[in-house]
Amino acid sequence: MIFAPTAPVTSRIVSSPLIAVPPLVVYAVLVAAHLPRLWATMSSPDLDTLREFLATSWGASAVWAQVIAWDLLIGAWMYRESRRLGLHPLLMGPLLVLTVVLSPFGFGLFLAVRAACDRPDRATTVVTGQ
Template structure:
């Protein structure tokens, strides 16, 4: 069952990524991706994977130790749980990038590859997006957030 949960986790996130990459200007995409509930499917998988192992997980995560974490991740359940957690967070980061890209008016041909890069290597895709965002954002953005002008 763990192998199945590992495999299905990615596919539970694909529809949201597909909307952001292939239908970025659709109002439906914006409405769907604006909800943090898009992370629920991989988080349900995460919950199923760790439900019977909460004491072990708590001990591993509350007192981080490389050896203990390596042991946990070396199990199919541990690796699958971390995979589900990573996919959920990556999806939330990607959705934020999508919304920021729309706010900045970034072209879908720029955002699409950035989002795909984020799917594959999220820290690098996110860092590259932050650089693009810093270059394209209005210099007076902080004032606009406060004054709504």
């Protein structure tokens, strides 16, 4: 999405929701042995319990895998929207990096760019295809 934004293979990969499967597999492997503890931590959230969970190597790794999966899904959507809008790759590259590093800032900034660049009659175009 960043280094080969116009390559056909990039579009094929990014068009699939399977882009998030590798980090989700890592997540599943990490939490499989600790599912009861994970459930207890997430079902009744408490800051101290969450802090203890994140202090374990498997807990921090599992959360990191989940965040990467989310970043990939957001980044893929941003990439597809940028192609639809005709945004230049030199604009999107830094936005995608920012989204991977600091998701809320990169995503928020992209939403602002998207709002500024999108056509006001988009709803009609989506429905009619014209």
